[in-house]
Amino acid sequence: MAQRLDSRSPLKGNHHCDVAIVGAGLAGLCAARDLDTAGLQVLVLEAQERVGGRTLTEHIDSSTFIDHGGQWVSPGQERIVALAEELGVALFPNWDAGLTVDWSGGVRSTYQGMFPPGSGHAEAQVRDGARKLTQLAAELPLGRPWEAPSATEWDSRTYHHWLAENIPSPLAQQGLARALEGVFGGGPGELSLLAALAIIRSGAHEISRLVSAENPGPEHRFIGGAQQLCERMAQSLDERIITGAYVAEIEHGNNSVQLYSGDLTVSARRAIVTLPPVLAGRIRYSPALPAARDHLTQRVPMGWVIKVHCVYPERFWVAEQLSGKVTSDGGPVRVVADNSPPNGSPGILVGFIEGAEARRLAAAGREQRCAETVAQLRHYFGTLAGRPDAYFEHAWGDDEFARGAYGGYWTPGVWTSYGHTLAAPIGTLHWAGTETSEAWNGKLEGAVHSGRRAAAEVLAAFR
The missing domain is CATH 3.50.50.60 (FAD/NAD(P)-binding domain)
Known part of the structure; x- marks a missing residue:
């Protein structure tokens, strides 16, 4: 040991x-x-x-576990799949079949696909925007975004500024913003456009999936x-x-x-x-x-996420043909997914309190975070969601050995000024x-x- x-x-x-x-x-x-x-x-x-x-796993019983930290494996992530195979750790496909719940302006609806019905123009703009971003990202030397011909220009602008200039629909802007928020966890500073392009260039993240001609398949999780x-x-x-x-x-x-x-x-x-x-x-x-390396460490802050889980006797949302997924424009928990174990029992919903809401609720205490999470899930899934058997959470901003999640993020000017020191011995x-x-x-x-x-x-x- x-x-x-x-x-x-x-x-x-x-x-x-x-x-x-x-x-x-x-x-x-x-x-x-x-x-x-x-x-x-x-x-x-x-x-x-x-x-x-x-990564942080809590075991409720011999077959039920909760991942408080990183947990998902996307198609194309070959190294971690190979590592899991070497270590004898099996994977299973993520629960995601069914309808998504949308909460917009206090109104609940359900839908299949990327956006609620009647949002065809937004979906087209999202796909068009994803194509443009992917094309721009292709100009970055892999691992050296500061060497791109337009690096200085892109690093002086924010990602949200680019979205506002190039994507007319606010709903489409939200969709493209959300595609990268799962990496940065809603930090208090604006993400630079160059940083967003560097993330896209580094792998088949959500924006790259939007322009794929084929369905890349489901994400997976680790059994146990x-x-x-x-x-x-x-x-x-x-x-x-x-x-x-x-x-x-x-x-x-x-x-x-x-x-x-x-x-x-x-x-x-x-x-x-x-x-x-x-x-x-x-x-x-x-x-x-060297001063440049020290300045880098001062300018790559952590995002802020509180990951919450509610445990139920069963996956009751399946009876309504729901996937457990949520898109929302308000409240503390705006992203939700089905995080149940491989055998489907008990039913577990995972939610993410990110950015400004995480900063607000970090000082509020566990009891209030639980109450607001359950109230939000009741809006999304009905009365049964308001009666969980158990509530679990991990506030990554309060974790003294992480100080945030999911990771460090890049505000304007940092990549071009200090990026060369990030991995250089x-x-x-x-x-x-x-x-x-x-x-x-x-x-x-x-x-x-x-x-x-x-x-x-x-x-x-x-x-």
């Missing part, structure tokens, strides 16, 4: 390895796994008393939850993982690096930091990092985490890709 560091039996002294890794999420553990396979000595230092990072990927990797790495080890300081030189966590010191030849940029910037580095320091990934940035797949990329960098340096 992983070594544990707590106030009762702190791990002290000096430890030596080839590579020290900060963070035991998907990125850190994938990097550790590749380096261990290559024969290097690895130590992973994790601040929490668990592994998993921004997403966190077990990290838990199973941790089992194979065993004593090479130290939990409860908050890295406060890193000294780095030409040939070595020292990481300090309380009375624990880890000396290594190289280190990989897998934290989101804003958290990586809170570590004290000696010597100090600094001497013996390397960077990973889904924000640094050129593929599926912001997703679980991106975390896996980034960890393996950082491991390859380290191996190349040793060679």
Whole structure:
């Protein structure tokens, strides 16, 4: 089992390895796994008393689980599917058959497809806008959006400004905005157009799906939850993982690096930091990092999401031919989905409190968040939705080891000013985490890709 560091039996002294890794999420553990396979000595230092990072699974009983963090696998995410297969973790198709509930201006309706009936003009504009955005995104060098010919122009504008100029229908604007909000989680600052294009360029995100000639198929989930990927990797790495080890300081030189966590010191030849940029910037580095890298960490804030689940005896919405999905223009919970386990019992609805609503309700307390969530679900699904057997939540903004979700986002000017420092090694320091990934940035797949990329960098340096 992983070594544990707590106030009762702190791990002290000096430890030596080839590579020290900060963070035991998907990125850190994938990097550790590749380096261990290559024969290097690895130590992973994790601040929490668990592994998993921004994956977090709670088990209600032996067959029922709730994913508080990342959970969905989209078509085309080959790395994480291959990882799950290696680890013996099976997937199942997401529950999404049936009608979507729409809540607009306080009026409820149901529909099949992208928009409610009578919104044909909006759907056409969404598809046209998605095509334009995809064409613009194709001009970006993969992983280096600041090198695009129009990068400066695009980074000086916001994504919403582009939508307002190019998409006449407010409903279509909302649809295209929503297609990227699932990556950024509604931060308080405006997303730059260049950042939006970089996300589209990094993988087949929702906007790319809108222009696909074929149905790419359903998203999938992990039987037993997403966190077990990290838990199973941790089992194979065993004593090479130290939990409860908050890295406060890193000294780095030409040939070595020292990481300090309380009375624990880890000396290594190289280190990989897998934290989101804003958290990586809170570590004290000696010597100090180059100013551009430090400025980057100050300018890539986290989004804000409270993920909520309501558990019911059964999937009662199916009797009305509903999918469990919701689109809404008001209230705290504007996105809902069916998050029931593979056998369909019990029925579980997952909702997302994002952006301004998350900031408002973060200080309100669990009781009020539960009451407002249940009231909103009652509007969407009727009286049965108002009587859940249980309510679960995780407020990622209050999580001291994440400080938000789903990840860091890019306001105007940041990509072109500081983007080149995001993943570039600094001497013996390397960077990973889904924000640094050129593929599926912001997703679980991106975390896996980034960890393996950082491991390859380290191996190349040793060679």
